[in-house]
Amino acid sequence: MRAPSLGHRAHFAWWGALLRRLSGLALAVFLPLHFLALGLAADAAALDTFLDWTRAPLVRASEIALAAALVVHLVSGVQLLVQELWPW
Amino acid sequence: MTEFRLFLIQRITSGLLLLMGAVHLVVLLVAMQAPLSAAAILARTHASPFWPAFYAVFAITAATHAALGLRVIAREWLGWRGTAWGIGLWTVLVAVGLRAAWIIA
Amino acid sequence: MSGPDTALPDTALVVDLWRGDAGGGGLVRYRVPVDPGQTILDVLTWVQRHAEPGLAYRFACRVGMCGSCAVMVNGVPRWACRTRAIPVARQGRLEIRPLRHFPVIRDLVVDFEAFFARWRRALGRFAPASPPPDALAVIAPDAPDRQLVDAAIECIGCGICLAACDSVGANPDYLGPAALNRAWAAVNDRRDDTKGHLRAAARDGGAHACHAQGSCCRFCPVGRDPAGAISGLKRHLVVAALKGRL
Numbered sequence: 176m177r178a179p180s181l182g183h184r185a186h187f188a189w190w191g192a193l194l195r196r197l198s199g200l201a202l203a204v205f206l207p208l209h210f211l212a213l214g215l216a217a218d219a220a221a222l223d224t225f226l227d228w229t230r231a232p233l234v235r236a237s238e239i240a241l242a243a244a245l246v247v248h249l250v251s252g253v254q255l256l257v258q259e260l261w262p263w
Numbered sequence: 264m265t266e267f268r269l270f271l272i273q274r275i276t277s278g279l280l281l282l283m284g285a286v287h288l289v290v291l292l293v294a295m296q297a298p299l300s301a302a303a304i305l306a307r308t309h310a311s312p313f314w315p316a317f318y319a320v321f322a323i324t325a326a327t328h329a330a331l332g333l334r335v336i337a338r339e340w341l342g343w344r345g346t347a348w349g350i351g352l353w354t355v356l357v358a359v360g361l362r363a364a365w366i367i368a
Numbered sequence: 369m370s371g372p373d374t375a376l377p378d379t380a381l382v383v384d385l386w387r388g389d390a391g392g393g394g395l396v397r398y399r400v401p402v403d404p405g406q407t408i409l410d411v412l413t414w415v416q417r418h419a420e421p422g423l424a425y426r427f428a429c430r431v432g433m434c435g436s437c438a439v440m441v442n443g444v445p446r447w448a449c450r451t452r453a454i455p456v457a458r459q460g461r462l463e464i465r466p467l468r469h470f471p472v473i474r475d476l477v478v479d480f481e482a483f484f485a486r487w488r489r490a491l492g493r494f495a496p497a498s499p500p501p502d503a504l505a506v507i508a509p510d511a512p513d514r515q516l517v518d519a520a521i522e523c524i525g526c527g528i529c530l531a532a533c534d535s536v537g538a539n540p541d542y543l544g545p546a547a548l549n550r551a552w553a554a555v556n557d558r559r560d561d562t563k564g565h566l567r568a569a570a571r572d573g574g575a576h577a578c579h580a581q582g583s584c585c586r587f588c589p590v591g592r593d594p595a596g597a598i599s600g601l602k603r604h605l606v607v608a609a610l611k612g613r614l
Contacts, residue, residue, distance in 0.1 A: 188582030
């Protein structure tokens with residue numbers, strides 16, 4: 176990727192598009208992990224062990240970061256849909 | 264499958280994810296009233312055939328939206344142009360998602 | 369730009385100009401005397417007259433009407449004739465490069481053929497609906513569709529929006545803001561064959577390749593709204609596709 180070269184002139188919509196992309200990337204990486212974790216439910220004990228692990232502070236922090244990524248992606252996406260589809 | 268059709272699918276899945284995501288969010292908020300455990304999760308998903316069906320559709324929709332998004336990122340930031348890897352990625356995501364939906368049924 | 373050829377005043381701008389051609393090149397440093405109110409075009413002219421007669425750069429009207437003088441100034445696409453040098457200089461330094469995303473011919477002169485090729489691929493021209501009408505079309509100036517055309521038609525093809533758009537750089541197929549803005553003007557022309565324009569905008573690299581970064585609007589010197597035009601095209605395309613009319 177060519178580095179964005181607009182320097183200090185990068186503007187609000189430019190940051191919005193970048194945040195939408197980066198938050199989407201984070202969520203897309205998380206998604207299969209989430210599916211695999213839930214798949215542990217085949218063995219209830221395995222899932223419970225996993226859930227205990229998620230109480231660890233680092234995991235909790237990652238969960239909060241993911242929730243933040245979801246909010247950012249959702250808000251940014253809704254803004255894009257409105258901008259594109261609303262008959263201004 | 265033209266670029267425009269993929270764009271259309273991306274917009275449609277984003278709308279669907281808004282709706283289904285809202286439902287999922289409510290479920291999460293209810294679930295987090297008590298400590299998370301396998302028994303509690305499975306009790307909820309076993310309560311009605313609606314839930315595995317809902318999560319199967321949710322998983323396919325999310326996997327499609329994610330795969331299409333990753334495809335655009337890879338093309339624009341890495342220069343990846345082929346279609347095969349994208350289809351492969353989508354298949355893997357859908358498979359892992361449906362597997363999870365099946366397991367909680 | 370005035371001043372004697374020989375004497376250098378106390379203060380000078382450090383100006384790094386990109387020199388080279390399609391094979392490559394690099395920044396060359398010049399020291400240009402400060403003249404209050406000087407524009408980037410004045411700077412380039414001084415360099416060409418006093419330091420480097422071989423410098424290649426474009427200009428025509430010198431008064432911000434033709435759009436010929438677009439260059440990158442400190443990373444931002446601008447018209448050289450309408451950009452004052454001192455306010456955009458960083459610690460007294462200017463870095464001037466050819467317009468981003470265009471192939472270089474020499475120094476600051478770029479090849480606009482790809483710009484017009486995109487225009488053609490987007491069907492950015494009037495294409496009359498058939499059969500030919502019996503009478504002249506009467507379109508009131510305040511008709512809503514005419515106002516949409518008015519908002520888009522004043523593009524003078526300077527290329528700054530393409531230089532500003534990261535999607536143009538990342539996706540060689542992308543038609544880009546200027547061509548799609550022109551297609552939008554044609555779509556809203558009620559004498560026009562709308563379907564042909566929509567089909568062109570639905571091709572690979574069409575309106576859907578825009579990610580709403582908005583840099584086109586941010587840097588357009590004549591205040592056009594290519595992002596809005598592209599959103600309009602997306603709207604028409606989605607409706608037409610869902611109705612099976614594409």
